[in-house]
Amino acid sequence: ARYTDSPGYFFDLSLGKDLTLGVKNHIRMYGMLGFYSWQTNLTNNQQDDAVLYGVGADFHLHKSILSINLDGYSGYFGNDTLIIINPEKPLSFKDRPLVLRAKIEQWFGEWKLGLRYQAGLHDFQYQSVRLEISYYLSEDFLKNKKKEKL
Template identity: 40%
Template sequence: MKFRLLFFTFLFSFLYTSAQDDWGWWNELHGWESGDPGWRNWIKITPGYMGPNALPVPEIKRGFITEETEFQVTASNHFHSGDPTQDISAKLFLPFAKNRIAVEMWGVLFEYFAFSEEIRNERIARNKDGTGVAIGDFYFSTLIQISKDRRFPNTLLRFATKTASGNQLESARYTDSPGYFFDLSFSKDFGQKEATLFRPFGLIGFYSWQTNDELNLQNDAFLYAVGSEIVKNTWLFSGSFSGYSGYKNEHDRPMQLNFEMRKDFENRAVRLKYQHGLHDWKYKTLRVSFIWKFKGIS
């Protein structure tokens, strides 16, 4: 009996020591010592130190709710010399109450990443080889139409919540913390869709997310966007500039250019989108979306 107890005590100690040794490279690289804060406190919860889908700039709304229910599947390729990433995401848009209110739900279903040693060390990640798969955060939002088709510009209020469903915090892919944003978007139509319609639009709002900084557990940001689009029959072409500005100024002020082309058919649509990171979000992203359209709920 004593021999068995001694054997299992030795085995447990060996396994425990081996598990500790697995992180020896990280401890030595970042100077971590026993008694220091846990590794989660070392990860920087900010868009400039995480993957492309961790804290993305929100999609720009155009100031109005469209009439049809849409289900969208998107394949994205994020080009980055040190962190090439591919993912598949899905989104549901559901208008109701005669298109005065709508709800949205979206998130990344699958993400594959393979970052370099330099990126791994910069982000203080604990994924030694830099490769893996992740599941993203789930978002949901409520949209309320304030003004539409009047002399005053189209005006839409959006309130969105980010859950903490994403994994791979140890690889600095997702934040493992909640957040929210709300904004007002505006647009004005000039011309006719059947001929050529020109639509300038803009957005202002507020974005907030939880961090792991014990002195500042929340980062708050001013959210903004400006752009325009041309609509002709079933074609749409759009260009815009968007971003947000966090108050901590720790690579938390992403800016990007957005270019979009969409072709609508009777019950479906196809969209091609390119996003070019300018500041604190250094990805060049190409997205292809397949959209199924249904009649909205009255």
């Protein structure tokens, strides 16, 4: 970004709040607001700046977690600026992406099974689905490994 030896940088302020729903259930709500700046590699505009934002909630229900969040940034150029590499096919710059993410996780002892979905709602044309399987090692396992080395 301008006057730095960096391709980009950002600053943000993040806040979160837990709301208890009984003994084993709670909701964590969170939000973020910031500033994002990056190099564009365009000859007429070498830098773009944006307001960075995000909101979301995690629902912790016994051994399950459901997370939903909406993230993005709103750039200075907007969709009005055109990139002209080929004069016959100019492209919109598209610097205002908005992405929806959802995740569900379920614990089974030391195992965790998760499913994630991501969809671009604006200026981000991709969708993805991810299946996760995790196994968590106990602290005793790690302590025993250290004793074996001694």
